Amino acid sequence: MSSVRAEFPIFSRTSRGKPLTYLDSGATTQKPQVVIDAELGFYEGWNANIHRGVYEFSERATMAYDGTRDTVAEFLGGVRADEIVFVRGTTEAINLVAHSYLKPKMTPGATVLVTEMEHHANIIPWQLVGATLKAIPVTDAGELDLQAAERMLGEGPLLLAVTHVSNTLGTINPIAELAAMAKRHGVPVLVDGAQAVGHFPVDLTTLGVDFYCFSGHKLFGPTGVGVLWGRHELLEAMPPFQGGGDMIDRVTFERSTFAASPQRFEAGTPNIAGVIGLDAAIRWLSAQDRPALERLDAELLAAGYEMLEQVPGLRFIARPASQVGVLTFTMDGAHPHDIASILDSEGVCIRAGHHCTQPLHARFGVPASARASFGPYTTEQDLLTLTRGLLKVRELFG
Amino acid sequence: MSSVRAEFPIFSRTSRGKPLTYLDSGATTQKPQVVIDAELGFYEGWNANIHRGVYEFSERATMAYDGTRDTVAEFLGGVRADEIVFVRGTTEAINLVAHSYLKPKMTPGATVLVTEMEHHANIIPWQLVGATLKAIPVTDAGELDLQAAERMLGEGPLLLAVTHVSNTLGTINPIAELAAMAKRHGVPVLVDGAQAVGHFPVDLTTLGVDFYCFSGHKLFGPTGVGVLWGRHELLEAMPPFQGGGDMIDRVTFERSTFAASPQRFEAGTPNIAGVIGLDAAIRWLSAQDRPALERLDAELLAAGYEMLEQVPGLRFIARPASQVGVLTFTMDGAHPHDIASILDSEGVCIRAGHHCTQPLHARFGVPASARASFGPYTTEQDLLTLTRGLLKVRELFG
Amino acid sequence: MATMDEMYQTLIIEHDRSPRNFKALEAPTHHAEGRNPLCGDEVSLDLRLDADGRIAEVGFQGQGCAVSKASASMMTTAIQGKTVDEAMALFDSFHAMLTGKTADKEILGKLKAFEGLAVYPMRVKCATMAWHVLKESLGASRES
């Protein structure tokens, strides 16, 4: 039994009357008590709006909100706190960069280089601002074709937008290597860290990228909050994304001027409680033995592959050499939704569908797949229950 | 003592060691226990991502999230549930309309008609998409000049964007009348309801407007969640705002197609816990005796005016005939920030500054003001404490 | 009321394996297609109405989960020989049953087997998709 599991109150609950077997951390992670308590404590004890109040609660809320920039900056390896922009999540972060960074540079036919394994959040925003997409191919093993990457970086894209970890395959992409390549070609790099930050430490002072983003809810934090990190010079040169309170300097009906970054990108009342919860989540994670969590993830992954290989008719979409704890598969004769429903009746929570990666599914020739994804609270028992459930699916559909 | 006050746990706390006198509900409202418990219950009991999971918690989260559209639709007088778009707050709602509704219609020199009392959130978004702003003047009493409005509506603006209630003066604008005028001139109407929905019922089936928006955190709900309501025909015709998961139909690198509204406007994982909290907040408010709350607000306002008139050197910015519980003033010789700091030392929370209405402050010739704003938990004792604090300010600065 | 398991064990898998009327019609009078973008289910439906306005022949094709396929298969047998109004009444009852509303279960016959799905709202879309396509195919033609 994982030692952190006891800190997550949800595991005392049942699902469909069975003990909870939660294998959908790729969609959203569970929350440790300290995160829940942080939000609760704010609302019950010192709830106030930020930035313009001088009274005690507003002051405390402001310090907590802006202080979370320090927490995040340190978590990301020690970047500048004023490079941290709070957003709703990864999706909004990428939309912000598409709108405020890429769009002013757009010319007809300009391209953004993505990869075949991107989440829709790292595809659609570029299309919405008019970019043509080129995609680095994914090999049968579920890895990026780095030779193709090198060649395609040479074709003059405005940006390389790549995921750190595939949400469907678990692949850990060689970001430092890609960033070095991109640098040789003078191509700036945005990294979608949604699936990375919860699994291993990320150091942006050495990674060599220009933008990085992630979601709080996949990092044991609340929904509705996320982070965009951008290099100071880039953020400073970007026009606002949304307009409203707190991002202004002077406002007149003729013309308005704007605050410096990161404030310029945070229009209106933000998700204050969410940011406070994110702070608690990052502090919680940072206090863990992270190498031990990584080892646990790798061990469970190896065990999971072994167990699931025993299920007749089950096929893994791919099996990358370096990956986080995600098992994604199809089963002959059983649609992923049916698999998920039958597992559900056993209290097993997995995800079925395209996982917001339609192009990757097209690449592997399947319309949908079933995905079991791990968190630090995942146990071998969870994988045994999953396997037993899959054998039952097999029995029904076999 | 207001009967609802006991439902708000924060009032058992102190501020600077004094009993809490919270008079900043215009900035954000306090949260009743049921709202806090709703978020807590979700995180502790059935936290999951929505829309793509078939397992119990995801199903429950999805039903709760989408079910909140019904709650909101009913709260707004019985509009269609699929006209409810969840956003971060009023600010994002207006940015969404600016981007997806107004921008495709923009031509050089095209104008948006606003008013001199708008919050920056209802000014900057229109400027960011290139609109020229015209502003309906505000009279010395703090009311809209309706004759000017009629004339300016005739000048062919693309949109009338007007606040329902002024966050600085409390003025309740005659929206139905303005909407009827706008209709005669063929001008669509967006209403910023941020300060209205917490004070009185709003019926969008009779108001005659096209877009309406508000923030959860000013409605006894969580931060990071708000609502855009738009007429179905308008929403259906609008292109997406942000791109990502959950707003798509088919995605390829060449071309993507999008879901119907409201999903089309909700890219990425939303603030699920926030929406669940908003549901609880609206149910809480709807269960109150709303006419009684309105009467209480009016009585306290009258009492507040009377008390504050006794403070030498205090001047109200304006005194509109029809307003919600907000007292906004300056004091000879004492800057609003100093007023707020001295009140703070007495446990009194008010706001000092321009309240995100720089143009309105320019109109009244003051750079800043002090604002005490009420909620349903406000008591006469709060106003007595405020008055006592202001007399102390007077003593110091007199 | 059957659990999800029992539903699978009994009719769903049987209809998934051997769907009835799984074919395109040679001379359909009505046709429509539907898709559930979240799970990728697709249904294509052909109908032939006779001179009396009765559904003389029906065929479906598509891909998707067992629930959607079984539901489409059972729908084709259930509506055969019915008038358009009777088919729509059947859909109304079926839909009501699955969304937990009071439904005329008498007329549902074998379709009652899906009743247990009402407590799995995420799967209800799968069970009703073929019916929505049916409605669209008939509705569209009625207007033309």
Added chain:
Amino acid sequence: MATMDEMYQTLIIEHDRSPRNFKALEAPTHHAEGRNPLCGDEVSLDLRLDADGRIAEVGFQGQGCAVSKASASMMTTAIQGKTVDEAMALFDSFHAMLTGKTADKEILGKLKAFEGLAVYPMRVKCATMAWHVLKESLGASRES
């Protein structure tokens, strides 16, 4: 350490009412302006350095809260006759004191009166604004 009340009661209000060196200089060698967009405070600062690089004369103007005005007023008397480096050292200590860091309070003299503000971080900006403007005026000139 003085509470906010006591700070107001003693020096803040006195300097707000009768600010020292509240004037523009005739022949400033340095000038800068600053503004706090959140509260509308504005400060404009003139300096005249003598041949030795000492601050021979200083004047400020502006509008804002009593804290910012009092701080500007006290700053002008504190830096008079100091070298640029001495003035900057004073700012460093002042800033350290207000942000709760260990500060060389010895050299602060009367400026120590603001110490209590450290527990009111929202007002610290008001107290440091004039100093930031001072730094900007000197920094800018040093580079030219």
